Amino acid sequence: MDVSLASAWAALGGEPGLLPRVSTVVREGALPARLPVRELARACVGVCALAAAELGARRAGLTEVPRVRVDDGAVATAFVSERHLLIDGRAPVAFAPLSRFWRTADGWVRTHANYPHHRERLLSALGLPEGDATAVGAALAERSSLEIEETVYAAGGLAVALRTPEQWAAHDQAAAVAAGPLVEHDRTDTAHARVTPHSDAPGAAAMAAVSASPSGAPLMPAAGVRVLDLTRVIAGPVATRTLALLGADVLRVDPPGTPELPDQHIDTGFGKRSTALDLTRAADRRVFEELLAGADVVVTGYRPGALDRFGLSPQALLARRPGLVVAQLSAWGPYGPWAGRRGFDSLVQVATGIAVVEGSAERPGALPAQALDHGTGYLLAAAVLRSLTEGSADGHGRVVRLSLARTAAWLLESAARRGEGLRGEDRRGEALRAGGGEGGAFDGVEGLLAERDSPVGRLRYALPPVSFEGGPGDWARPPGPWGVDEARWG
Numbered sequence: 001m002d003v004s005l006a007s008a009w010a011a012l013g014g015e016p017g018l019l020p021r022v023s024t025v026v027r028e029g030a031l032p033a034r035l036p037v038r039e040l041a042r043a044c045v046g047v048c049a050l051a052a053a054e055l056g057a058r059r060a061g062l063t064e065v066p067r068v069r070v071d072d073g074a075v076a077t078a079f080v081s082e083r084h085l086l087i088d089g090r091a092p093v094a095f096a097p098l099s100r101f102w103r104t105a106d107g108w109v110r111t112h113a114n115y116p117h118h119r120e121r122l123l124s125a126l127g128l129p130e131g132d133a134t135a136v137g138a139a140l141a142e143r144s145s146l147e148i149e150e151t152v153y154a155a156g157g158l159a160v161a162l163r164t165p166e167q168w169a170a171h172d173q174a175a176a177v178a179a180g181p182l183v184e185h186d187r188t189d190t191a192h193a194r195v196t197p198h199s200d201a202p203g204a205a206a207m208a209a210v211s212a213s214p215s216g217a218p219l220m221p222a223a224g225v226r227v228l229d230l231t232r233v234i235a236g237p238v239a240t241r242t243l244a245l246l247g248a249d250v251l252r253v254d255p256p257g258t259p260e261l262p263d264q265h266i267d268t269g270f271g272k273r274s275t276a277l278d279l280t281r282a283a284d285r286r287v288f289e290e291l292l293a294g295a296d297v298v299v300t301g302y303r304p305g306a307l308d309r310f311g312l313s314p315q316a317l318l319a320r321r322p323g324l325v326v327a328q329l330s331a332w333g334p335y336g337p338w339a340g341r342r343g344f345d346s347l348v349q350v351a352t353g354i355a356v357v358e359g360s361a362e363r364p365g366a367l368p369a370q371a372l373d374h375g376t377g378y379l380l381a382a383a384v385l386r387s388l389t390e391g392s393a394d395g396h397g398r399v400v401r402l403s404l405a406r407t408a409a410w411l412l413e414s415a416a417r418r419g420e421g422l423r424g425e426d427r428r429g430e431a432l433r434a435g436g437g438e439g440g441a442f443d444g445v446e447g448l449l450a451e452r453d454s455p456v457g458r459l460r461y462a463l464p465p466v467s468f469e470g471g472p473g474d475w476a477r478p479p480g481p482w483g484v485d486e487a488r489w490g
Contacts, residue, residue, distance in 0.1 A: 001182065001410060001413060001414070002414045002417055002418075003036045003039045003040045003043055003410060003411060003414035004039065004043055004414075005019065005022060005024075005042070005043045005046045005047060005070075006019060007043070007182075008043040008044060008046070008047045008182070008379065008382075009047050009050065011181060011182040011183045012047055012051065012183055012185075012379075012382055012383055012386045013185060013386060013390075014047070014050065014051070014054070014386060015054075018050060018054060018065055019050075021050065021053065021065050021066070021067050021068055022046050022049070022050055022067075022068040022069075022070060023067065023068070023069055023070070024042060024046070024069075024070045024071075024072070025069065025070065025071040025072060025073070026072055027071070027072035027073045027076065030072040030073060030075070030076035031072075031075075031076045031079065031368045031369060031371070032368060033358060033367055033368050034357055034358055034415075035354065035357055035358065035367070035411055035412070035414075035415045036411065036414055036415060036418065037367055037368060037369070037371050037411070038072060038075075038076070039414070040371060040375050040407075040410070040411050040414075041072075041075045041076065041079050041369075041371060041374070041375055042070055042072060042075055044374075044375040044376075044378040044379050044382075045070055045075045045078070045378050045465045045466060046068065046070040047378075047379070047382045048242060048378040048379070048381050048382040048385070048466050049068040049069075049070065049466045049467055049468050049471075050065075050068050050382075050468075051381075051382040051383075051385035051386045051389070052221045052222075052246050052382075052385055052466060052468060052471065053065050053066040053067075053068055053221070053468040053469070053471070054385070054386070054389055055221040055222070055385050055386075055388055055389045055392075056219045056220070056221035056246075056468070056470075056471070058389055058392055059221060059223075059392070060219060066219065066468045066469035066470050066471065067468065067469045068467065068468045068469075069467050069468070069469075070465070070467070071465070071467070073445070073448060074448050074463065074465040074467070075465045076369075077445050077448040077449070077462045077463075077465070078374070078462050078463075078464065078465040079369040079370075079371060079374045079375075080368075080369045080370075080462075081267055081374075081461065081462040082094065082234075082263070082264070082267045084445065084449055084460065084461065084462045085263070085266065085267050085459070085460065085461050085462075086458075086459065086460040086461075087263065087266060087456060087457045087458075087459060088457040088458050089458070092263030092264070092266070092267065093261075093263055095114060095346075096113050096114045096119065097132070097133055098111060098113035098119055098122060098131075098133065098136055099111060099112050099113050099114050099346070100133075101162075101350075101364055102136070102137055102140045102141075103137070103140070103141055104140055104141060104143060104144060104145045104148060104161075105141065105142060105143055105144050105145075106144045106145055107144075107145045107161065107162055107361070108145065108161075108162040108350075108364055109140065109145050109148050109149060109159050109160060109161050109162065109350075110159070110160055110162070110346060110347060110350040110355070110364075111136075111152070111157070111158060111159045112158040112159075112344045112346060112347055113157070113158070114261060115258075115261070117156075117258070118156075118157055118158055121152070121155045121156040121157035122136075122152055122155075122157040122158070122159065123136070124155050124157075125151050125152040125154070125155035125157050125159075126139040126140070126151075126152075127139070145161035145162065146161050148161070149161045153341060153342075158342055158343070158344065158347060160343075160347040160350045160351045161350070161351070162350050162355060162356065162361070162364050163350070163351055163352070163353055163356070164353045164356045164361060165352065165353030165354075165356065165357065165412055166353070167353065168351060168352045168353045169353075171351075172336060172337050173332055173333075173336040173337055173338040173339075173405070174352070174405075174409070175336070176333060176335045176336025176337075176339070177332070177333045177335075177336065177403065177405045177406050177409055178409055179335075180333060180334075180335065180406060181406075182379070182402075182406055182407070182410050183379060183383050183400060183401075183402055184334075184400065184401040184402070185383060185386075185387065185398060185399070185400045185401075186398065186399045186400075187390070187394075187396050187397075187398055188318050188396055188397040188398065188399060189396070218470060218471055218472040218473075219468075219470040219471050219472075220246055220247030220471075220472060221246045221247065221385065221471075222243050222246040222247045222248035222385070222388070223246075223247035223248075224247070224248075224249070225243070225247070225248040225249065225296045225297060225388065226248070226249045226251075226294055226295045226296045226297070226489055227240060227243050227244075227248045227249065227250040227251070227295070227296065227297040227298075227299060227384075228251060228253060228291060228292065228295045228297070228298045228299070229250050229251060229252040229253065229272065229299055230252075230253055230298065230299060230300045230301065230302065230307065230312070231252070231299055231300065231301030231329065232254070232260060232301055232302075233264065233301070233344065233373070234264070234268060234345065234370060234373035234374065234377065235301065235329055235345070235372075235373040235374070235376045235377040235380065235404065236299060236300075236301030236329045236377065236380070237252070237264075237265075237268030237269070237301075237377070238268055238373065238374055238377025238378065238381075239299060239327070239329070239377040239378070239380035239381040239384070240252065240268075240272060240299055240381075241268050241269070241270055241271060241272065241377075241475075242377070242378060242381040242464065242466055243297070243381055243384060243385075244270065244271025244272045244475060244476075245270070245271055245464050245466060245472055245474075245475050246385075246466075246471075246472065247472075247476075248297070249489055249490045250271060250272040250273070251272070251273050251274075251275060251291065251485070251487070251489065251490075252269070252272050252273070252274045252275070253275055253276070253277050253288065253291070253487070254274070254275075254276050254277075254482070254483060255276065255277070255278060255279070256276040256277075256278055256483065257278075259276075259482050259483060260482050262482065265479065265482045266454075266456055266459070266479045267461070267479075268479075269479030269480070269482075270461070270475040270477070270478060270479050271475035271476060271477055272479070273480070273485040273490065274480065274481070274482050274483050274484065274485050275483060275484075275485045275486065275487040276482075276483035277487055279310045284487075285310075287487050288487075289320075291487065291488070291489070292317070292320060292321055293320075293321065294489055295321065295324065296324070296325065296388075297324070297325045297326075297327065297384055297388075298312075298317055298324060298325070298326050298327070299327045299328075299329070299380070299384070300312065300326075300327070300328050300329065301329045301330075302330075303330060303331075303339075303340050303341070303342060304328070304330050304333075304334045304339050304340060305339075305340060306340075314326040314328065314399045318397050318399075321397075322397060323391065323395060323396065323397045324397045325384055325387045325388060325391065325397060325398045325399075325400070326397070326398070326399045326400070327380055327383060327384050327387075327399075327400045327401075327402075328399070328400070328401045328402075329376065329380055329401075329402055329403070330343075330401075330403045330404075331343025331344065331347070331348060331403065331404050331405065332348070332403060332404075332405045333403040333405050333406055334401055334403070343404065343405075344373075345370040345371075345372045345373040345404060346366065346370070348372055348404045348405055348408050349366060349367060349372065349408070350364065351405075352405065352408040352409070352412065353412065354366075354367060354408060354411070354412065357412070357415070371411075372404040372407050372408055372411075373404065375407055376402050376403070376404055376407045378466070379402055379407070380400070380402050383400040383402065384400065387400060445462075448462060448463055449461065449462055449463065450463050450474060452478055453478070454478030454479060454480065455478070455479075455480040455481060456478075456479060456480060456481055459478060459479075
């Protein structure tokens, strides 16, 4: 399957006749890579905006779906939003010192140790009570890549051996991932989905005003939709940040003992509120069940099965809340021997061979952005929006599943179809033939960033790339501190 707006829209079950509503502004130099990263980013954001416009038209009673505009510059800027974020003039912390590539006895591994508990498990697996980069490097240099991968994972840490695309294709997990669709979506037997905003929700009045007067407030397709956000890191929070942009009441819920990285939370926290609940405590569990009783969407970003013990499998959720939309995100996919493993964008790039394609087996490289995270995040938001549109017609709930590894397979498969090593800049003609417009070179972020005050300080941040006629141009609220909001709907 090629990386394109049409293939992504088809994967979402969208009506092909809506694709002409999308126009593209091509920016040469945006997200340069050997793989078609710019096309992937454009497609993911484009289908998200089209799904939003489709839902907005349905709920506001418009006679046609608003036109969508996808600007490569805005998309590229948003895909590296963490690099543009400033908090009172301070740039955020990116990767921790022990999150990097390392030489091994027979190749390379990449580790991820941004979170304190992952750092501790990595050091424990290596037999290092404490350790800096020098000590870790010396320990890893003595072992084979696959031995490190298995030893660190067995200890609950994260390390992945560098593989070529061919080596990954021969792996059982690659076969399991390739066997599934880009977007897995199922209609449930349970019905009674709510198709109108909650009467007490702030966005309901805005939707009513738009329905009556298209020239009034921005069209907010998800106004009044209540979203329980059980995601972490980047991909899931990007999805729920996008739903918040579109008017949803998004409440992020985390366990109190594992806070999100502060700068990461700020970057992905726009438009949302954040609370902490310990689901092992009866009182907090009762609060969560009350939230679930009023939810329209639940988005999870934990390993498949990790939340089942709390009664949060799709089946258990839908049994208690018929008509719910359940969206699941994972690193390696819901099936196969690695389904239960932790993972991050950088590690999926290494395992699947992307790091070899973008560099070499002797010196691995990386994509110009955490494109698997961001791309999958926008696809996940699009899947939720399309589920809401479909549910408004038939009243049934939906379960959708996406993974970083499946998005990576989409990217690699497209590159193989087009010719391995073909650079994104050489594919400008195809984008233009597909309905894009020439926008000139991508030479800066002027007009693509904004500033505002927030509870966490003065922020400079990337504006959202999801754009359609009459839609919102910025989030209604800035991010606040992690876990401080009341556990209730707004």
